[in-house]
Amino acid sequence: MNKKTIQIKEIFDLYYSAPIEVWDTFAERLKTVTFNKNEEIKFPNTTEKKLYIINKGSAGIFLWKENHPVCIDLCFENDFFGDYLSLLTQKPTPLYTVCFEETEMFYITFSDLIDLYENSKFGAKIGRIAAESLFIHKQSQQIELLTQTAEQRYRYLLSKQPHIIQRVPLKHIASYLGITSESLSRIRKKIVK
Amino acid sequence: MNKKTIQIKEIFDLYYSAPIEVWDTFAERLKTVTFNKNEEIKFPNTTEKKLYIINKGSAGIFLWKENHPVCIDLCFENDFFGDYLSLLTQKPTPLYTVCFEETEMFYITFSDLIDLYENSKFGAKIGRIAAESLFIHKQSQQIELLTQTAEQRYRYLLSKQPHIIQRVPLKHIASYLGITSESLSRIRKKIVK
DNA sequence: TATAAAAATTGACCTATGGTAAGTAATGAA
DNA sequence: TTCATTACTTACCATAGGTCAATTTTTATA
Numbered sequence: 001m002n003k004k005t006i007q008i009k010e011i012f013d014l015y016y017s018a019p020i021e022v023w024d025t026f027a028e029r030l031k032t033v034t035f036n037k038n039e040e041i042k043f044p045n046t047t048e049k050k051l052y053i054i055n056k057g058s059a060g061i062f063l064w065k066e067n068h069p070v071c072i073d074l075c076f077e078n079d080f081f082g083d084y085l086s087l088l089t090q091k092p093t094p095l096y097t098v099c100f101e102e103t104e105m106f107y108i109t110f111s112d113l114i115d116l117y118e119n120s121k122f123g124a125k126i127g128r129i130a131a132e133s134l135f136i137h138k139q140s141q142q143i144e145l146l147t148q149t150a151e152q153r154y155r156y157l158l159s160k161q162p163h164i165i166q167r168v169p170l171k172h173i174a175s176y177l178g179i180t181s182e183s184l185s186r187i188r189k190k191i192v193k
Numbered sequence: 194m195n196k197k198t199i200q201i202k203e204i205f206d207l208y209y210s211a212p213i214e215v216w217d218t219f220a221e222r223l224k225t226v227t228f229n230k231n232e233e234i235k236f237p238n239t240t241e242k243k244l245y246i247i248n249k250g251s252a253g254i255f256l257w258k259e260n261h262p263v264c265i266d267l268c269f270e271n272d273f274f275g276d277y278l279s280l281l282t283q284k285p286t287p288l289y290t291v292c293f294e295e296t297e298m299f300y301i302t303f304s305d306l307i308d309l310y311e312n313s314k315f316g317a318k319i320g321r322i323a324a325e326s327l328f329i330h331k332q333s334q335q336i337e338l339l340t341q342t343a344e345q346r347y348r349y350l351l352s353k354q355p356h357i358i359q360r361v362p363l364k365h366i367a368s369y370l371g372i373t374s375e376s377l378s379r380i381r382k383k384i385v386k
Numbered sequence: 387t388a389t390a391a392a393a394a395t396t397g398a399c400c401t402a403t404g405g406t407a408a409g410t411a412a413t414g415a416a
Numbered sequence: 417t418t419c420a421t422t423a424c425t426t427a428c429c430a431t432a433g434g435t436c437a438a439t440t441t442t443t444a445t446a
Contacts, residue, residue, distance in 0.1 A: 065340045072336060085332060088325050117318070124317035125310070131324035132281050138331035139278060143265060145338040146371050147258045150403075170424065178339050183403050185425050343433075363394065376433050378395050393442065401434070412423070 004030050004106060011053065011078050016129045022122040029116060030106040035059075035099040041082075042097040048086035050107040051130075054079050057103025058167050060176075063094050071176040073141075074168060076161065081105065084134060087113075100168050150179045151187050197223050197299060204246065204271050209322045215315040222309060223299040228252075228292040234275075235290045241279035243300040244323075247272050250296025251360050253369075256287050264369040266334075267361060269354065274298065277327060280306075293361050343372045344380050 004027035009020065032055070035041060042048055044064060054077055061073040061083065072095070075081040086093040087110060108116070116123035144153050154177055157164060164173065174184035197220040202213065225248070228234060235241055237257060247270055254266040254276065265288070268274045279286040280303060301309070309316035337346050347370055350357060357366065367377035 063336065063340070070336075070339055072332070072339060085329055088329065117321070124321055128310070128317055128321035128324055131321055131328055135324055135328040135331055136278055136281065138328055138335055139265070141335050142331055142338065143256065145335065146263055146265060146368070147256070169422095171422095175339070179402095180404060181424070182405080182426085186403085189425080362392095364392095372432095373434060374394070375396085375435080379433085382395080387446100389444100389446080391442100391444075393440100395440070396438085398437090399435085402432090404431070405429085407428090408426085410423100410425070412421100414419100414421080416417100416419085 002027065004028075007055070007078070007106075008053070012126070012129060015133055016125070018122060018125075022126070025120050025122065026108075026116065026126060029108050029112045031108075032104060032106055034102065034104045037099060037102050039099050040096060041099065042086075042095070044094050044096045045092045046086075046096075047090055047092050048083040049110050050082060051084070051087055051110075051113055052081040052105040052107045054081050055104045055106055057105075058100045059103055059105075060098055060100060060168070060172055062096050062098060062172075064096075069172070069175060071172045074157075074161070074164070074172070074176055076167075080130060080134060082107075100172075145178060150177055150183060151190070153177045154184065154187055155191075195220065197221075200248070200271070200299075201246070205319070205322060208326055209318070211315055211318075215319070218313050218315065219301075219309065219319060222301050222305045224301075225297060225299055227295065227297045230292060230295050232292045233289060234292065235279075235288070237287050237289045238285045239279075239289075240283055240285050241276040242303050243275060244277070244280055244303075244306055245274040245298040245300045247274050248297045248299055250298075251293045252290060252296055252298075253293060253361070253365055254288055254290050255365075256289070262365070262368060264365045267354070267357070267365070267369055269360075273323060273327060275300075293365075338371060343370055343376060344383075346370045347377065347380055348384075 005020070005023045008027045008030070009023040012018070012023070030053070035057075041059070054075055056077060058074070058076045059081055060071045060075065061081075062069045062071050064070070081097070083093055083095040083097060086095060090110065113127070117127045144156065148156065154173075157173065157177070170184055171181040174181040177184065198213070198216045201220045201223070202216040205211070205216070223246070228250075234252070247268055249270060251267065251269045252274055253264045253268065254274075255262045255264050257263070274290070276286055276288040276290060279288060283303065306320070310320045337349065341349065347366075350366065350370070363377055364374040367374040370377065
């Protein structure tokens, strides 16, 4: 059993247990790619052609708002990554994606994904589980924005990703939290005291 | 072809075209239920057992924050409805659901849904499409919260649901927008001028 | 239909966060 | 290693939105 298979199994194990052959079917379609630090992977107003899984490193999903980028997701090891909206609709979106560090990702192309969904016994199920887990993640982000203060959201992010400060620029953490980097700076100052 | 089949087909047509038998397979499992105005459908810290589709009426998904309810979704005709997080995980969540009006819904039970997913050729695909559309919706809510002011979010909501004011209490619209009802009141006053 | 309860509005004041501008620190390219 | 660029911080003031309390309007129910 190769590394990819083990990893894919582990990622999905949280949601769905299946025979090892299922994960092999998925893993054997995955290719590997490495991106440089700060490399842009998908550009705004283009169509996403791949679904990624981060093996090592980190990356973000962004959109441009007036004169500054807004980060809508911070992704790390074992996270799904990419402009999922564009992937599903196969239409261009304003979203773009960037690596924060030198990052190794696995990916499956859209055409392979469709083939998997249509022709593998478990393919559609894997696709469903993936979409469901992405929904759950998005809903928790929405609930945080609706119910927590910026300081609470920052503290929670730190608790989930203690090393995020060393890995992701603060300006992107700030926009992800829905605040300016000046405000994040004030919050950090207050917390240190 | 019965009304439910037609309706289900129309809901999914946006995302996925399939032979009519597929929709019949789904529709024949749907039951119909009517709720009274302000009736609570799912209570906090319980497990969701059904996935609903609203046929006529409106309803909201809530969570309790300190001393007031926060609305995380407003649902109308042809929307999926229910505590989808709890449905997927089959675990209790703090989310609860309430009708705003007398509302007729179709529903499929969790066990029927699993059976559909596992044993119908198109079942898993329908489940995937449903989860994907819910993800897209949640992501757009997150982006609105991160990039728009409360006034912009209110105007956008009105443009999408012009009759929402007559159908949903303003206090729930306010919490959905992430503001207090006092703030919504001031925004409305300003707009009328 | 009368009455009580709930929802919505308003005003006064407050707080978290934004905007601007300047300074400092870190990073990356030559 | 130097220099230019970018990231981060700080300070000051502005503002969107929050809090509390009072009032008006709407809704539900006896």
